[in-house]
Amino acid sequence: MSNRLTGVFAPVVTPFNADLSPNFELYLRHCQWLLQQGAGLAVFGTNSEANSLTALERMNLLDKLVQNNVDARRSLPGTGCCTIQDTVELSRHATVHGCAGVLMLPPFFYKGVSDDGLFDYYSQVIERVGLQDLRVYLYHIPAFSGVPISLALIERLIRRYPEQVVGIKDSSGDWQNIEAMLSNFPDFAIFPASESFLTRAMPLGASGCISATINVNPAAISRLCAGWQLEGAAQQQQAVDTIRKIFQSYPMIAALKFAISHYSDKPSWQVQRPPLSALTADKKTALLAALDAAGFRMPGVLEGRAP
Amino acid sequence: MSNRLTGVFAPVVTPFNADLSPNFELYLRHCQWLLQQGAGLAVFGTNSEANSLTALERMNLLDKLVQNNVDARRSLPGTGCCTIQDTVELSRHATVHGCAGVLMLPPFFYKGVSDDGLFDYYSQVIERVGLQDLRVYLYHIPAFSGVPISLALIERLIRRYPEQVVGIKDSSGDWQNIEAMLSNFPDFAIFPASESFLTRAMPLGASGCISATINVNPAAISRLCAGWQLEGAAQQQQAVDTIRKIFQSYPMIAALKFAISHYSDKPSWQVQRPPLSALTADKKTALLAALDAAGFRMPGVLEGRAP
Numbered sequence: 001m002s003n004r005l006t007g008v009f010a011p012v013v014t015p016f017n018a019d020l021s022p023n024f025e026l027y028l029r030h031c032q033w034l035l036q037q038g039a040g041l042a043v044f045g046t047n048s049e050a051n052s053l054t055a056l057e058r059m060n061l062l063d064k065l066v067q068n069n070v071d072a073r074r075s076l077p078g079t080g081c082c083t084i085q086d087t088v089e090l091s092r093h094a095t096v097h098g099c100a101g102v103l104m105l106p107p108f109f110y111k112g113v114s115d116d117g118l119f120d121y122y123s124q125v126i127e128r129v130g131l132q133d134l135r136v137y138l139y140h141i142p143a144f145s146g147v148p149i150s151l152a153l154i155e156r157l158i159r160r161y162p163e164q165v166v167g168i169k170d171s172s173g174d175w176q177n178i179e180a181m182l183s184n185f186p187d188f189a190i191f192p193a194s195e196s197f198l199t200r201a202m203p204l205g206a207s208g209c210i211s212a213t214i215n216v217n218p219a220a221i222s223r224l225c226a227g228w229q230l231e232g233a234a235q236q237q238q239a240v241d242t243i244r245k246i247f248q249s250y251p252m253i254a255a256l257k258f259a260i261s262h263y264s265d266k267p268s269w270q271v272q273r274p275p276l277s278a279l280t281a282d283k284k285t286a287l288l289a290a291l292d293a294a295g296f297r298m299p300g301v302l303e304g305r306a307p
Numbered sequence: 308m309s310n311r312l313t314g315v316f317a318p319v320v321t322p323f324n325a326d327l328s329p330n331f332e333l334y335l336r337h338c339q340w341l342l343q344q345g346a347g348l349a350v351f352g353t354n355s356e357a358n359s360l361t362a363l364e365r366m367n368l369l370d371k372l373v374q375n376n377v378d379a380r381r382s383l384p385g386t387g388c389c390t391i392q393d394t395v396e397l398s399r400h401a402t403v404h405g406c407a408g409v410l411m412l413p414p415f416f417y418k419g420v421s422d423d424g425l426f427d428y429y430s431q432v433i434e435r436v437g438l439q440d441l442r443v444y445l446y447h448i449p450a451f452s453g454v455p456i457s458l459a460l461i462e463r464l465i466r467r468y469p470e471q472v473v474g475i476k477d478s479s480g481d482w483q484n485i486e487a488m489l490s491n492f493p494d495f496a497i498f499p500a501s502e503s504f505l506t507r508a509m510p511l512g513a514s515g516c517i518s519a520t521i522n523v524n525p526a527a528i529s530r531l532c533a534g535w536q537l538e539g540a541a542q543q544q545q546a547v548d549t550i551r552k553i554f555q556s557y558p559m560i561a562a563l564k565f566a567i568s569h570y571s572d573k574p575s576w577q578v579q580r581p582p583l584s585a586l587t588a589d590k591k592t593a594l595l596a597a598l599d600a601a602g603f604r605m606p607g608v609l610e611g612r613a614p
Contacts (some may be wrong), residue, residue, distance in 0.1 A: 020391070020431070051389045051416035082358045082389075084327070084580065107582050108416060109358035111451055117582035124327070124581055144418055146453060147582075273391065274431055275414050275424035275454075 003135065004166050004189040005100050006207045008222045009076055010034050010214035011045030013256050014053065014061075016271040022053070022061060026266055028068050030215075033301055035074060038222030039214050041065075042103055044078035044090075046144060046171070047212045047253050052273040055086050059093050072098040076210075080105025080139060084121065088128045091136075101135035103169055103210075108145035115153045122157055126164050134164050137189065141171035148172075151184060158185065169193055169210045175200070182206060195221045196244060199237045202228040213244045215256045216263075216298060246290045254279045255287055262288065263298040310442065311473050311496040312407050313514045315532045316383055317341050317521035318352025320563050321360065321368075323578040329364060331371055333573055337522075338377050340608055345529030346521050348377070349410055351385035351397075353451060353478070354519045354560050359580040362393050366400050379405040383517075387412025387446060391428065395435045398443075408442035410476055410517075415452035422460045429464055433471050441471050444496065448478035455479075458491060465492065476500055476517045482507070489513060502528045503551060506544045509535040520551045522563045523570075523605060553597045561586045562594055569595060570605040 012034065015026035031041055043065070044050035044058050053061075058077070066072055079090035079102040091102045104125070106118055126134065138157070140149040149168065157165040167189030170178050178192050182204040189207040192198075198209060198221075208225050217240060224236045247255045254272060258279050261269035270278045279287065319341065322333035338348055350372070351357035351365050360368075365384070373379055379401075386397035386409040398409045411432070413425055433441065445464070447456040456475065464472040474496030477485050485499050489511040496514040499505075505516060505528075515532050524547060531543045554562045561579060565586050568576035577585045586594065 046416075052391070052414065054390050054392050057392075083361050084359070085361050085364075107359065109353075109451060110583060113582040114584065117584045120581035120584065144416060274427035275420040276417060277421065277424045277427065 004207065005040065005076060005137075006189070007040055008038070008195070008208050008214050008218065008225045009040040009042040009191070009210040010218060011042045011047040011078075011210060011212055013215050013253060013260065014048045014050070015257075015269050016273060017268065018271060020271070020273055022057060023268060024061070024064055026269060027061065028065065028070070030260065031065060031070050034215070034218050035071065036300070037218035039218035040100075041070070041075040042078065042169075042210045043075055045103065045210070046078075046141060047215070047256065048078065049253065049273055049276060050078045052276070055081065055090055058090060062094065062097060062099075066097050073100050075099050076101050076103050076137060078103045078105065078139070080107070082107045082109050084124045084128065087125050091125065091134060092129045092131060095129065095131045095134045101137050101166065103137045103139050105139045105141070105145055106147040106149060108147050111146045113147060115150055115156070118147070118149070118153055119156050122165070123160070126161055132163070135167075136161075136165045137167040137169060137191070138165065139169050139171070140177075141169075141193070143171070151180060154181070154185060154188070158188065167191065167207065178206070179204065194244065195224065195240050196237075198224050199228050199233055211244075212252050212256060213240075213247050216247070216259050217243050217296075219299065242294055243291075243296055246287070246294060246296075249290075250279060250283055250287055251276070258284055258287060259291065259298070260301065264301045311514065312347065312383060312444075313496070314347055315345070315502070315515050315521050315525065315529045316347040316349040316498070316517040317525060318349045318354040318385075318517060318519055320522050320560060320567065321355045321357070322564075322576050323580060324575065325578060327578070327580055329360075329368055330575060331368070333576060334368065335372065335375050335377070336571075337567065338372060341522070341525050342378065342381060343607070344525035346525035348382040349385065349476075349517045350382055352410065352517070353448060354522070354563065355385065356560060356580055356583060357385045359583070362388065362397055365397060369401060369404060369406075373404050380407050382406050383408050383410050383444060385410045385412065385446070387414070389414045389416050391431050391435065394432050398432065398441060399436045399438065402436065402438045402441045408444050408473065410444045410446050412446045412448070412452055413454040413456060415454050418453045420454060422457055422463070425454070425456070425460055426463055429472070430467070433468055439470070442474075443468075443472045444474040444476060444498070445472065446476050446478070447484075448476075448500070450478070458487060461488070461492060461495070465495065474498065474514065485513070486511065501551065502531065502547050503544075505531050506535050506540055518551075519559050519563060520547075520554050523554070523566050524550050524603075526606065549601055550598075550603055553594070553601060553603075556597075557586060557590055557594055558583070565591055565594060566598065566605070567608065571608045
């Protein structure tokens with residue numbers, strides 16, 4: 001398991017200017033804040049609106065993060081596109097920058113594709129990237145991709161590329177699938193996509209979690225991940241679950257962006273790229289009321305620094 | 308309805324070399340053959356493996372078709388990507404080349420998006436392309452995109468962009484949806500995605516069809532589309548349905564490519580980009596047997612010319 005990631009990673013939400021271009025100043029502040037709160041950076045994930053960013057925009061953002069001394073070794077960029085070439089280009093770019101790994105969606109337009117076809121796709125990508133340092137984390141998110149990553153496919157990929165295919169993010173929300181992976185692939189770095197599984201998954205060998213709400217609640221989730229075996233973990237689990245459930249009652253990305261906008265006092269955080277859109281006024285009010293009632297806060301986010 | 312496309316369009320299958328690069332020589336021959344058989348060219352559609360091609364590859368292929376005197380006015384390139392910018396770039400490129408229109412998938416990664424969000428997406432694209440000659444054909448293919456185009460969205464788009472949003476391809480396979488569109492939007496150019504609807508849809512005002520099997524059976528489908536009101540149309544409908552059903556019993560793109568490979572005697576037509584794959588040997592045998600039994604042939608395809 002050497003060189004494999006552990007801990008909690010935020011699929012970093014991406015701020016935009018009014019003209020829909022990325023707002024790098026806000027982006028950098030948020031990345032720095034997340035790192036200071038103990039989270040790693042799963043930039044360009046589903047909750048990053050990465051599929052609304054061009055390949056060039058993703059590479060430019062990563063270039064600028066690195067230029068601004070963000071530690072690539074704590075980042076796990078999403079690089080899976082529909083085409084082999086775009087996926088290769090992004091994966092190579094991230095690997096050359098020294099990123100710890102890449103989080104790779106399967107090609108997600110064609111549905112009902114075979115494990116053989118997916119195996120060939122991942123093989124083409126890995127071989128065309130052609131870098132010994134490439135570390136691939138598969139991305140199982142059937143509700144969005146429509147293309148599940150089966151246990152049989154994982155097994156074939158690990159056997160063929162033991163140095164390259166080292167982990168997975170499981171966004172199925174299906175505990176049985178998480179459990180089966182943990183049991184079948186003990187050396188694999190397995191990240192459930194929700195902190196709500198932490199106290200169940202960590203004792204079975206999970207590596208941490210990659211979860212939307214780490215964008216807003218990184219310290220508590222990071223603490224629980226590191227201390228799942230300590231006294232009080234059950235209570236901490238309940239506390240982070242409470243916050244997660246509040247966000248889950250709203251369109252997730254819009255709710256995350258609104259919360260960050262509110263607690264950091266930066267209204268432009270609310271901009272989303274179509275087809276996604278910001279929360280309606282009544283939902284904003286309701287979300288804030290629920291968060292207030294739960295005693296939620298984002299310490300240090302106002303300054304973009306830990307307190 | 309001036310300037311709106313009519314007739315039958317093949318979502319042109321894309322041939323690849325062994326290294327997975329596009330094989331332009333075979334591609335050009337196939338496009339020329341389709342035009343000579345009476346079909347238009349819906350290049351870069353679902354059956355073209357367009358979502359496995361980069362934006363640059365699509366633009367290069369279209370450039371080379373035009374350089375080789377393929378009539379852009381009979382082509383309808385697919386241009387819908389996940390990002391606004393890629394969709395704008397491809398749509399602008401096709402429009403500048405004089406293509407009759409563009410066939411535009413909705414952004415297809417994020418699911419459960421609102422009509423407001425899709426309206427904003429299409430608005431951004433149309434306004435950023437900024438060309439009076441742009442003609443958008445929407446693409447409703449919920450089984451692949453996971454993002455349906457509702458009747459309410461169509462109505463809003465037509466009202467806001469009456470000159471630009473002029474038609475739709477309906478791949479839902481749902482006759483009730485086709486009928487509702489034909490009845491609600493009489494001036495809209497509506498193309499069901501299967502020739503099996505021709506004799507039902509044409510009397511209600513459909514503009515033709517855009518169907519996978521036009522790649523292999525263009526003359527008969529084109530004849531039926533033009534002569535749906537003539538004697539013998541019911542029989543012709545049955546004949547084209549028989550061929551379609553044979554192809555539908557197999558993975559469609561693989562079956563189309565194998566048939567073209569066989570009848571044109573060009574084995575490299577069988578190459579597919581992962582995650583899609585060619586037919587297995589037993590399926591090839593079974594497909595050919597079924598086509599032989601049905602008396603199927605592809606006249607002139609051996610020479611890449613009409614006989």
